[in-house]
Amino acid sequence: MVALAGSVCLAAALAICLYGIGASLYGVRAGRRDFVASGRRAVYALAGLLVVAMAILQMAFVRSDFAFELVATHSSTTTPLFYRVTAVWSSQEGSLLLWVLLLALWSSLILFMTRRRLREVAPYATAILLGFGAFFCALLVFLESLFAVLAAPPAEGTGLNPLLRHPSMMIHPPMLYSGYTLFAVPFAFAIGALVTRRLGSEWIRSTRPFTLAAWLFLGMGIVLGARWSYMELGWGGYWAWDPVENASLMPWLTGTAFLHSVMIQEKRGMLKVWNVSLVLATGVLAILGTFLVRSGILESIHAFGASTLGIPFLVLIVVMIGGSIALVASRADHLRSEHRLDSLLSREAAFLLNNLVLVALCFVVFWGTFFPLISEAFTGEEASVGPPWFNRYIAPLALILVLLSGIGPLIAWRRATAANLRRNFALPTGVAVAVLVGLIVGGVTGSLGALLMFVFAAFVFGALGQELVRGVRARRAMSRDSAPVALVALVRRNRRRYGGYTVHVGVAVLFVGVAASSAFQDQRLVELRPGQTQRVDDYAITYERPTSRLVAASNGRLERIDLGARLQVREGDGGPVRVLETFKSYFPSTDASLGPISRFFEGEATSEVALRAGFREDLWAAVAPDIGRLRPRIEEGDEVFANATELSREDRGAFLAEALRGLSRSYTDSPPPATFRFIASPLVTWIWLGALIVFFGAGIALWPAGAGARRRATATGLARVARELERA
């Protein structure tokens, strides 16, 4: 009954989308405001229906209601509550529901905020957003079985894959999907602006917070995914150039380019074709990312199993690209720049170069990701490129990007003079040269790429530090405030500017971490017996003893068996001894053909790494216990239980627990050698710290301006309209 209510919600959501599209388009074409408003309210209704559908599904997961097929195949009674909640979007169907739900919520917000503005553009944007909604609802109604029920519900579910039992998995998908769906908002409004030929900056101003929020959320999703990979996958890396990772990076890169180039359109009325193309490309890339995970067209370790969703997504993408190109081409006359680039030594030129680098980065990622298809199309042979190929192009482009993030804020608009260059560049260049000399003297010369990254980052810190100090001084000269008060007032009055500068600092910090951890990492894969020691970088790591434990779920059932190692770590020759523990968790399989003991070792396993994170260096360790020596005892145990048919259910459970305890004891009493991966990686913490600074900066830029700032912005806008009217 409850499942039926969920299915009805989905069907009603699809019907509401179709009605809303019709009402919006009829309303705007016929000049019927009541229909336009009705179309907008259809988006609110869509959000309401999808919230109910999601609540029904969430409750089923929380209650472990295995009558729902989705719950039976993605959760279990031993899955902790926290992860039962996240298990909803671990399935293909659940993730599609999350996608369309977030789309409906964000669309409702923007349409509510613009309900008295953009009267011509908004109805078309409403129709586009509802078009996306209809597409995803149709997938859920016709191609997926979100609320399918089982005639004979199992007593226990399959359980959530252990690899997804990490706190960041709770927020990684919602962040990523928020990024994707929020990028649909500027896409929809850009289409509306093109259709209505209202191509001034009003639609950009109205959607800018959503573009920035999309960029922020997608960035958070990417970083959380990287952190999960570092902590959970047992290989010690944070980025592997996997197609699914790349799919999230591409719209983020073009979104970054748009956030910069749009400033030139607002300030100087330039780059209109470029900006609208970037917004449309970002929207398409966001859908492409969703498509890549679900189509199975590229080999990815993260992709969903083969599904039937590839063709519908492909059709949607072709329609989006074709429609976008046709609209931009037909509106070329309305997209002419109002000014030309005055000089290559100007902020506009720096922004333009930054855009070209970002688009080049996106193109490199796109080419590498889709190379298997490109290769097959041209040579008939499917072939792929690996991380070294990506790094060859990405590293130099990233260096240019970091340098530009320091140059952009320093250089003057329109045309920089020699005096401007001297005044603004002397100090940051001095800082960069000092760091270069310091690094060479300190012997940090092993990698030219890393060396250049450190120097360019120093330039960025010098440049932005100088800008901040000058701003505070100017403020204090006027207000006589103390330095901290002047700093806060300065940032509050120019949130977008100083938020952007903070983002640049964060990006530089992040890239320093990437460069250092890539260039100066010491990694060892070794087999150790208890008591043996391995040196890694400056650390002496001793395998002190094996560990084992049986972990019960909150309902008393055995959830997993942990086999691991206790390590003693000494830094340098005389440093204190620290203890680290790493283990591998073995979760039981639901395969009924396996014996009662062996099913605990044939299910999923996941590494829990030991991490000693530091500002200067991370020491990372993961163990792979050799359970081969336990095999004869496991098989013996299976045989005993197979013959013990007369045992009651309770006795069987008690004997099984005892047998597993005995097995884990035997592992610790006579441990076989274990395989360890040790990684000493400098400045990894800077990556996470840099990301936090980036998000903080984006938060500053996103924070609503005060009344005073809004008045100033309105005055600037009015002045601009007046100038445009004069020209007309």
Add this chain to the structure above:
Amino acid sequence: MDPSRKRRTRLVVALTCAALLAVALVYTSFSAASEARQPSQLASAEPGKTYQLTGRVAAGSWTHEGTEHTFRVEDRAGGGPSVPVRYVGQVPDPFREGREILIDVKRSGAGFEGQPDSLVTKCPSKFTAEPKT
């Protein structure tokens, strides 16, 4: 310089840079790429050439001694010829017999040598959805 001529010069320089990048991308990607193969397509594998092998770990074929692993890989659809692979390193957590893997390999005698750190196992995670038949 005449402004329109200046703009043309800039455009030519920009397009030249873009063309150079494109040529470099095309050349290096085709020359550095590993051909993707399933086991049944590896009969004619050339020695010394790297292939990206994709397939399933055959049942009952995985043995290991310390960090040295040997297993056979068969086509994803199952059946057909399987190829023996030797891999030195740590296998990913989800690595199991019957799981889909990707690994860069080179021919070595009658079998194939897995390249260091190239073994990835398809994440079964969210993605229980095998095609429903």
